[in-house]
Amino acid sequence: MPPALQGPYTALDITLDNGVAVILLANPPVNALSTEMMNELSWVLDRISETPEVRAVVLSGQGKTFCAGADLKNRAATIKGPGDLPQHSRRTRECFHAIRECAKPVIAAINGPALGAGLAIVASCDILIAATTATVGLPEINVGLLGGGRHGMRLFSHSRLRRMMLTGLRVDGNELYRLGIVEAAVPAETLMDEAMALARELASKSPLASVLAKQTLNAIEEMSLRDGYRYEQDMTAAIAKTEDAQEARRAFLEKRPPVFQGR
Numbered sequence: 245m246p247p248a249l250q251g252p253y254t255a256l257d258i259t260l261d262n263g264v265a266v267i268l269l270a271n272p273p274v275n276a277l278s279t280e281m282m283n284e285l286s287w288v289l290d291r292i293s294e295t296p297e298v299r300a301v302v303l304s305g306q307g308k309t310f311c312a313g314a315d316l317k318n319r320a321a322t323i324k325g326p327g328d329l330p331q332h333s334r335r336t337r338e339c340f341h342a343i344r345e346c347a348k349p350v351i352a353a354i355n356g357p358a359l360g361a362g363l364a365i366v367a368s369c370d371i372l373i374a375a376t377t378a379t380v381g382l383p384e385i386n387v388g389l390l391g392g393g394r395h396g397m398r399l400f401s402h403s404r405l406r407r408m409m410l411t412g413l414r415v416d417g418n419e420l421y422r423l424g425i426v427e428a429a430v431p432a433e434t435l436m437d438e439a440m441a442l443a444r445e446l447a448s449k450s451p452l453a454s455v456l457a458k459q460t461l462n463a464i465e466e467m468s469l470r471d472g473y474r475y476e477q478d479m480t481a482a483i484a485k486t487e488d489a490q491e492a493r494r495a496f497l498e499k500r501p502p503v504f505q506g507r
Contacts, residue, residue: 248291249298255281257306258288263299263447264440265292265348269365274312275305277361279322281315282335286342293347296506299447299454301346302439303369304353310378313360314391336361340395343368344462347455349446353439354378354417355432364395370458371446372425373439374417375432381414399425450488451506457483 245260255278257268267288269275292298305311314336315322323329343350343365352358352369358380366372366380374380380399384391396405400415400423407413421429430438446454460479464472483489487507495502 246295246297248295249288253284253288256284256288260298261440262444263297264443265298265301266436266440267301267303268306269304269311270306271315272307274309274357275307275362276312276315276317277336277339277365278315278318279332279335282339286339289342289346289350293345296451298348299449299451300443301348301350302353302436302443303343303350303365304355304436304439305358307356309356310352310354310358311362311365312357313362313383314389316387340364340368347458349454349458351439351443351446353435354380354420354426355435357381357414359414360384360391363399364392367392367395367398371427371442372420373435373442374420374426374429375435376417376429377432378417378420378429379414380420381412382409383412383414385410386412450486450492450502450504452486452488452504453483453492 245258249258249260249265251258255269255271257270259266267285269281271278271281289301292301322332349371350369352366352372354366354372354374356375356378358366358378360382363380363382382392382396393405393409396408400408404423408415415423417426417429420426427442428438456479460476464475467475488504491504492502
């Protein structure tokens with residue numbers, strides 16, 4: 245493990261496997277999104293962004309749950325006085341943005357229920373794979389709260405998202421695949437193998453091109469067609485000037501695997 249990523253962690257379990265950082269949410273029994281988990285997840289993803297040994301990330305949950313949502317049991321201890329609620333809300337927002345803004349691609353391996361804040365975590369990742377037994381939902385209406393609806397809009401259609409938010413409906417892995425929301429719905433026992441295979445493919449690409457591609461996709465997501473494509477063209481011109489791009493073209497012509505240096 246690179247020194248920059250060494251813990252200790254209290255709510256995460258992190259390993260590094262051939263350029264792939266595997267982050268498991270680890271707050272038993274249901275991996276609720278505690279203050280410690282939010283702080284540690286934001287911190288390690290920022291570190292990963294500037295750690296060249298990491299080329300891709302797999303984010304999953306320890307045990308049988310991905311993330312059951314906000315840590316309601318400790319809400320009273322977290323929000324005790326003036327200013328605590330705005331601080332908590334800001335910390336939660338920034339945790340999701342830390343995933344989206346991580347320079348390295350993040351795969352969500354949805355191993356079990358991803359509810360409320362767990363859905364927001366999933367929606368903040370780049371590529372999604374689910375176990376067939378996993379479920380995604382917004383159950384907050386059942387406990388007098390809201391949350392995750394705006395993130396859910398990045399995944400679900402108008403009608404389905406509103407049904408989920410207004411009824412607490414949960415969507416399983418097979419239905420997520422049918423709707424085109426996840427890349428695959430696989431048996432739980434093969435989920436991490438599938439996620440790691442995809443992560444290794446991501447890690448094999450030019451690290452510079454990967455970083456700029458994700459940065460570009462984030463930037464153009466809410467731009468107009470004209471502005472978004474122009475931005476993408478500018479980034480393409482920037483990538484083309486790198487040594488990695490030149491190596492990719494040489495390798496293509498020479499019919500061999502490219503050897504990228506990250507320059």
